[in-house]
Amino acid sequence: MSDYLSVTALTKYIKYKFDQDPHLQSVLLKGELSNFKKHSSGHLYFNLKDNNSVVNAMMFKAQASKLDFSPKEGDEVLIEARVSVYERRGNYQIYVNKMHLDGVGNLYQRLEALKKDLTKQGLFNMEHKKPIPKFPKKIAVLTASTGAAIRDIHSTINSRFPLVEQIQISTLVQGEQAKKDIVEKLEYADTLGADVIILGRGGGSIEDLWNFNEEEVVRAIFNTKTPVISAVGHETDFTLSDFVADVRAATPTQAAVIATPDQVELSQYIKQMELNLSRHIVQLINNKKKHLEHVASYYKFKQPSLLYDQQIQRRDDLERQLNISMNNQLTSLRQRLDLLNNRINIRDLQQLAQQSKTYKTQLDDAMNKAIQNILHNAKSNLAQRLESLNNLSPTNTMLRGYTIVNKDDQVITSTQALKTNDNISLTMKDGEVDAIVKKVRCNKDEQ
Template sequence: MSDYLSVTALTKYIKYKFDQDPHLQSVLLKGELSNFKKHSSGHLYFNLKDNNSVVNAMMFKAQANKLDFNPKEGDEVLIEARVSVYERQGNYQIYVNKMHLDGIGNLYQKLEALKKELKKQGLFDTKHKKEIPRFPKKIAVLTASTGAAIRDIYSTINSRYPLVEQIQISTLVQGKQAKDDIVNKIRYADTLDADVMIVGRGGGSIEDLWNFNEEEVVRAIFEAKTPVISAVGHETDFTLSDFVADVRAATPTQAAVIATPDQVELSQYIKQTELNLSRHIIQIINNKKKHLEHVASYYKFKQPSLLYDQQIQKKDDFERQLNLSITTKLNNALQKVELLTNRINLKDLKQQTLQGIQSRLQLHDSLNKSIINIIDNSKKRLSQRIENLNSLSPSNTMLRGYTIVNKNEQVITSTQSLEKNDEINLQMKDGTVDAIVKKVRCNHNE
């Protein structure tokens, strides 16, 4: 009986062997997640399988919190794990330390991380977007020299806007060397003085389009001074080049449409503009004709001499004034010259000046006295005349009892100016009286 082992002992022995084997302490595995469960404790339990085998796996919470993705059923993963035995069930299983998405899933993870970082740096901000010229003269096309993309772009541009010059730059769009070639061709195209640059290729898987997600390519597009249209893949494909470009086109054909005006629409626009311009010119001409007719009817234009007659007369007047002024200034200058040429006795000049000043002061005093006498005499004469005028004033006369007789608003000074039944007006000191003449008596001596 002592030769028989218990199940527990056997399991412990096998576990011991697993734990002591250095080759099982860190193994790298890849496979598909199945029967995936996340326990309330935070530990992960799942199976890792391939086409032929399945192995139980678990990941403790501490390691699970370090994952850079959310694992789910069916994910293809790359795992670093330790192989051991779970004694309770006697099964071997793996204890996962690290886990990453495999293949495409890993690319998507890398894409999202780079996209987040470049967005944080502002490479995708709309403030950096350049406007696509409406009427380009030169377009640089960066794509493979063969394939549907170059044919679609070439034919679309020729059908829409054949006037534009196309610079086709053969570019690697797939493979290990494609990234550097795309960057170099973008920088080269940026030196060609093109109005717009189309960067693109046909559709494909994420691996096929990955070169347009490379950071070097994204930064080359961002740094380009030429406006860039990104046309990578089909409508559902998105790359980081689409986000950094000035405009994103769903397909290469749409990129050609965005870069060029339609010659049919442009022809219609030109015809409409020509029609509007002709109408506007005709309206301007008609307005100018009306204005010209109005100006031509001005009376001075009918007699042109009226425009210059008075100007000629003004010219003659100015000429006379100018001659007179010149003569006057010349005479004054001659007099000054004559005075300067004469020898002047400074003593006599000083004496004459003093005498002149004294004489002026005496004249000033005499003039002031004369003016005062004249003013006083004038005041006396004025007062006398005012008194005489008051004594002869009709108002003063009426105050002494006299009356002024008026007939037909004329003062009557003689009885000979009146007749019987004349209507007269008697003006007294305090009013007027209307009367009718009954009888006129005249002094025969007069």
């Protein structure tokens, strides 16, 4: 029995062999992450696999904190690790010291690093975003001269707002020369006086869209004075051009929609405005009519004498004030003259006083004449107005022998409104008479 080993002893021996083998202390592996889990302790547990094999792996918190990306299920990675045995299960596994994204993953790393740097510089801040004009006159479209993107943009603009001028600028959107060409075409489009620039292309892989992540292109968009709409790729694709542009469109078609108003919606809006304007005018007229009716019902218009009673009294008050003022002024002048007579030798001023008296008399006469003329004109004007009001007054009309016929509180102006035995009321100049109609005779011409 002494020749038999325990499982623990065998596992320890194998682990010892692994740990002593220099070729297993640092191995470089390439594979895909699966069953990825991050423990609450900060350690990472996952499997590394390729098409044919799988190996258990873990990464301690100290090494995981140094990663320049966030690992997730399905990532293709490059790993530097140590191979050993986990004694409790008897499985061999790798302990990862370093890990980097492989292939496309490196592009994502570059993208995130550049995005972080440009964000710190403020290139993506909302305060730099320019508004898109509501009714553009000219749109510059930067994309490949062939392909679905240019066709979608062109057809969408024509269907929504055919009045706008389209400037199509053929631009390289893929390849080594695309970055430089995009920058040059943006600078050129910015000099054309366009209201908005659409920069776009169809979908593709991250490699295909990479030119729109280049820092030179991002800065060219940022420096453009004309508002820019970025329409790169499909709805799920994001590039740095989308972040720096004034507006990001999910697709080239959506970019055309954002850049233009819809002619159908504009037509409906105009019709709605016409209806609102008509409704407002009708309402305004009705309000004015009500105001006119309210003014016409004012009690002073029903009793015209109220309009001039106050004016007559005011004229009398002014006349009285004028006489008082003139008397006060004359009294003051006499007092001044008496004072001068006491201070100055009357003999020397006798002739001057006589002249002043004569001049004063002339002034008095002229003033009295002027006052009389004013009063006469005012009285004549008042008499004319009173006569006009009296001529229009129903009472004056009745003084000439006319009578107002009322039936059921309504004024009767035609024999057509009366019939035999109707009770009527006759209003005369000095009272009213209640009467009964005995017979109605209508003129034949009125029938």
